[in-house]
Amino acid sequence: MRKERLFINKKKRTKWWISLAVIFTILVGASLGTLSMYNWSVNQAIQGLFYNTKQPVNVADDTGEENPSDNNEEDPTSETPDPSEDELDDVTPPTYGENEKTPETIEEPTFVEDVLISNKQNPIPATYDPGESEEAREAFLAMKAAGAAEGFDLVAFSTYRSYDTQVRLYSEYVEDYGQDEADRFSARPGYSEHQTGLSFDIGEVGQEIHWAEDSFQDTAAAHWLNENAHNFGFILRYPEDKEHITGYKYEAWHFRYLGEDLATEVYNSELTLEEYLNI
Ligand SMILES: [Zn+2]
Secondary structure, rough: HHHHOOOHHHHHHHHHHHHHHHHHHHHHHHHHHHHHHHHHHHHHHHHHHHHHHHHHHHHHHOOOOOOOHHHHHOOOOHHOOOOOOOHHHHOOOOOOOOOOOOOOOOOOOOEEEEEOOEEEEEEOOOOOOOOOOHHHHHHHOOOOOOOOHHOOOEEEEOOOOOHHHHHHHHHHHHHOOOOHHHHOOOOOOOOOOHOOEEEEEEEEOOOHHHHOOOOHHHHHHHHHHHHHHHHHHEEEEOOOOOHHHOOOOOOOOOOEEEEHHHHHHHHHHOOOHHHHOOO
């Protein structure tokens, strides 16, 4: 038996060579794949190291002077390859500090075409303290009434948040989730749109389980808001698959008041506010 098994005829020898070639090809392919993954992760690790060691100083430091220009030079977005749709979670969103402005150094918020801008490139002064916008509240109440007619009991569970509140919130999130993840759903102090008094986080009374949760996007109330909020002057500020533009994950509950005309224009354009204003 053993002799028979050891005997390799010509046909078997050919098969053997083909098998060897296939195995060799697989091994080379796997090595190259591993190598490129290794390079990628090393690259990411270096960027992560820089980001994590530099950025907290920017947030916690009272002066906040030294980091913005540094971060600009090391902007991780410049070296990140284009991800496929499946990898949207890995998209590097806009980063903080791409200019000299910080909440501690600026005196006035940024306006573009009369629209108050608060995003990761445009902080608002730490001292900016307008409270909740009365106009936005009235618009919300009108929307709430219209929602009630459709069977939704809408509530704005978070609207104006002060700089100090955001300091506390953000540091808690960083503690719980780490900075990279926290930056995807929470603004750093001085960068939150809630500090403008024009942002309303909306949910349903008695449905706290969906408040500020991804599960809200599948509710009938979220669908209704998505299609009707502009009629009351609100836009869905952080739409799905736009994290690379807005800097934030999809938030089906976060609405920004712009007034009915502009909100309707932005809604019809199907663009984010950043794209619409070309900022
Ligand atoms: Zn919000």
